[in-house]
Amino acid sequence: MSTEYLFTPARVGRAGEDVALQIEAAILEEKILPGESLPSERELQAQFQTGRGVIREAMRALKQKGLIEIRKGAKGGAYVKQIDVANVSESLALFLKQQHVSLAHIAEFRESIDRTITTLAIARADSAEKQQLVTETKKLLECLDRPEPDMGALGEMDRELNIRLAKMTKNPVFEWIMQALQLGFSSQDYALYEDPEYRHKTAVNWVETANHIAANEPLRALSSIGAHYAMLQRCAPEASGDPRSASPPTDKQRSYNIETFDENDEESRS
Amino acid sequence: MSTEYLFTPARVGRAGEDVALQIEAAILEEKILPGESLPSERELQAQFQTGRGVIREAMRALKQKGLIEIRKGAKGGAYVKQIDVANVSESLALFLKQQHVSLAHIAEFRESIDRTITTLAIARADSAEKQQLVTETKKLLECLDRPEPDMGALGEMDRELNIRLAKMTKNPVFEWIMQALQLGFSSQDYALYEDPEYRHKTAVNWVETANHIAANEPLRALSSIGAHYAMLQRCAPEASGDPRSASPPTDKQRSYNIETFDENDEESRS
DNA sequence: ACTCTACTATTGGTCCTACCATTATCCGGC
DNA sequence: GCCGGATAATGGTAGGACCAATAGTAGAGT
Numbered sequence: 001m002s003t004e005y006l007f008t009p010a011r012v013g014r015a016g017e018d019v020a021l022q023i024e025a026a027i028l029e030e031k032i033l034p035g036e037s038l039p040s041e042r043e044l045q046a047q048f049q050t051g052r053g054v055i056r057e058a059m060r061a062l063k064q065k066g067l068i069e070i071r072k073g074a075k076g077g078a079y080v081k082q083i084d085v086a087n088v089s090e091s092l093a094l095f096l097k098q099q100h101v102s103l104a105h106i107a108e109f110r111e112s113i114d115r116t117i118t119t120l121a122i123a124r125a126d127s128a129e130k131q132q133l134v135t136e137t138k139k140l141l142e143c144l145d146r147p148e149p150d151m152g153a154l155g156e157m158d159r160e161l162n163i164r165l166a167k168m169t170k171n172p173v174f175e176w177i178m179q180a181l182q183l184g185f186s187s188q189d190y191a192l193y194e195d196p197e198y199r200h201k202t203a204v205n206w207v208e209t210a211n212h213i214a215a216n217e218p219l220r221a222l223s224s225i226g227a228h229y230a231m232l233q234r235c236a237p238e239a240s241g242d243p244r245s246a247s248p249p250t251d252k253q254r255s256y257n258i259e260t261f262d263e264n265d266e267e268s269r270s
Numbered sequence: 271m272s273t274e275y276l277f278t279p280a281r282v283g284r285a286g287e288d289v290a291l292q293i294e295a296a297i298l299e300e301k302i303l304p305g306e307s308l309p310s311e312r313e314l315q316a317q318f319q320t321g322r323g324v325i326r327e328a329m330r331a332l333k334q335k336g337l338i339e340i341r342k343g344a345k346g347g348a349y350v351k352q353i354d355v356a357n358v359s360e361s362l363a364l365f366l367k368q369q370h371v372s373l374a375h376i377a378e379f380r381e382s383i384d385r386t387i388t389t390l391a392i393a394r395a396d397s398a399e400k401q402q403l404v405t406e407t408k409k410l411l412e413c414l415d416r417p418e419p420d421m422g423a424l425g426e427m428d429r430e431l432n433i434r435l436a437k438m439t440k441n442p443v444f445e446w447i448m449q450a451l452q453l454g455f456s457s458q459d460y461a462l463y464e465d466p467e468y469r470h471k472t473a474v475n476w477v478e479t480a481n482h483i484a485a486n487e488p489l490r491a492l493s494s495i496g497a498h499y500a501m502l503q504r505c506a507p508e509a510s511g512d513p514r515s516a517s518p519p520t521d522k523q524r525s526y527n528i529e530t531f532d533e534n535d536e537e538s539r540s
Numbered sequence: 541a542c543t544c545t546a547c548t549a550t551t552g553g554t555c556c557t558a559c560c561a562t563t564a565t566c567c568g569g570c
Numbered sequence: 571g572c573c574g575g576a577t578a579a580t581g582g583t584a585g586g587a588c589c590a591a592t593a594g595t596a597g598a599g600t
Contacts, residue, residue, distance in 0.1 A: 343592025
């Protein structure tokens with residue numbers, strides 16, 4: 001009963017996009033709220049006075065954007081949903097992957113974000129959250145000491161820790177960016193976790209950082225983070241080159257052309 | 271001759287996604303390079319042993335992801351292209367829009383990014399780039415003093431300045447994030463520019479910041495940036511200037527993985 | 541020999557119709 | 571009252587036909 005005549009017939013030539021845009025607009029203007037469903041494909045076909053294929057293509061585009069979710073069967077159809085960060089992450093991940101962006105560049109960005117997040121978390125999170133963070137980091141350390149560490153699980157814990165910390169800023173933007181980054185270069189990240197030294201030092205560093213956060217010691221916490229990224233730089237093997245060669249932190253060797261980084265072959269493992 | 275038998279017949283039920291995934295994988299593994307074109311839809315239809323509608327929907331999804339570009343006519347088809355930041359931006363913008371992210375939260379994030387960018391730019395950009403930045407900021411100030419300032423042009427200049435500064439970090443990630451942010455919430459940003467005081471102070475602040483950057487004075491430059499965001503907070507209208515008030519420390523606030531749709535009536539205010 | 545035009549082949553865009561698979565709902569038998 | 575099958579609604583697929591745009595080419599005209 002929701003949609004009487006929201007939609008107008010589509011023009012020719014690019015009808016599919018036209019349909020998609022109209023529906024997207026309706027969703028963004030909240031004429032259709034999350035949880036509600038669009039009319040069935042055959043009904044839309046009638047409203048737009050077009051073929052069903054056009055509607056289906058529009059639906060596919062909207063689904064890809066994360067605006068709708070499609071369910072089969074009776075009472076199925078296209079349900080408007082809240083866009084998930086995962087959509088942004090996927091988009092970012094695709095981009096990073098295709099650009100062959102070096103780990104060094106991402107790490108530098110992450111370090112800057114991590115520092116801000118830590119500072120804000122110390123300022124805004126309550127002591128319970130901070131204590132919880134400490135507990136989780138200790139759990140990570142325990143898992144590490146087991147005989148056969150599960151890389152997947154460890155990576156997952158690391159990811160969750162980062163997101164937990166980001167949540168403590170009380171600013172959702174930081175949380176989303178962190179999630180996007182986590183998903184964005186997890187593939188490269190896993191390789192690092194293969195290094196037992198990196199694994200161990202990372203876990204220890206997490207505990208250290210969490211303790212400093214819990215103790216409301218911003219400078220010490222930032223120092224720990226700096227140590228972590230310095231260590232990452234050392235452990236990063238041939239993977240995407242030396243950070244300094246790609247983006248030197250020292251102001252002595254500047255004026256590098258960005259296009260000249262990452263000359264190593266793409267690891268076509270398998 | 272390009273694609274012999276890269277693709278295998280798709281399974282039933284979700285054939286469209288299957289096809290899209292296979293093609294996406296082929297692109298990401300660089301079995302098809304940017305600039306090259308995929309086989310025609312009818313050819314793919316044969317290779318995948320499926321209907322043409324399935325292929326078309328897959329194409330639509332890939333196009334939406336920004337992986338391919340579709341041209342009509344003879345020698346048309348799906349051409350693999352480099353993903354543009356615009357895709358990430360659009361995704362992010364959609365997300366921010368639907369989540370009703372407050373300007374305060376975005377501003378806080380931007381401030382942290384801006385500070386890092388400024389620091390890195392001072393360290394890595396050469397003097398020519400810095401001088402160029404100063405020149406551009408002065409140009410912005412000039413445009414502002416004209417009788418009838420064009421909001422669109424001013425916003426554009428501000429955007430370009432931000433991106434120019436981000437480029438000076440020599441780390442493309444910062445550039446992309448800045449572009450994504452610029453495109454992502456430009457709609458909200460324009461409103462601020464309506465305020466003549468904000469306009470003027472922003473321009474003056476830009477010149478100031480650029481001068482400090484050119485003079486290699488990181489602390490003064492950061493101070494300018496802080497002043498800018500403090501001013502933004504004052505000028506921001508009802509948009510709740512303080513991040514902490516916009517997002518109370520309770521995790522009760524509207525989350526993104528929302529399952530609890532608000533039940534308010536669907537009055538479509540127009 | 542050059543240029544412009546019209547034709548043609550290729551390819552995406554649309555429409556249609558039929559049928560299959562899945563799922564919520566309803567109805568009848570137990 | 572409960573359970574299971576029939577039913578209907580809906581997305582998913584198949585295949586064919588035609589339209590529209592476009593690049594290449596053959597041919598007419600100069």
